[in-house]
Amino acid sequence: MKERCTRCGHQFVREPGYFQGAMYLSYALALITFSILATVTIALLPSHSPGWALAVSVPAFLVLVPVLFRYSRILWMHLFYYAF
């Protein structure tokens, strides 16, 4: 991750451990995303077993992990900006 925004120069990491709180947002985003993926998979393929839906949902979720990681940090920065 870059230290500063290339356009406006905003410093992303304000202090060591700044993004520790983003971990909780990442967990919440992961739960929501995985729940949606599993629900959609089960809804689209009702004749298949739940294990099969899990086998489809887990790889799809793993593909989305880098996106969730970045968005959790973006959300954290916004929360931090508006709260403090």
Ligand SMILES: [Zn+2]
């Ligand atoms: Zn910027």
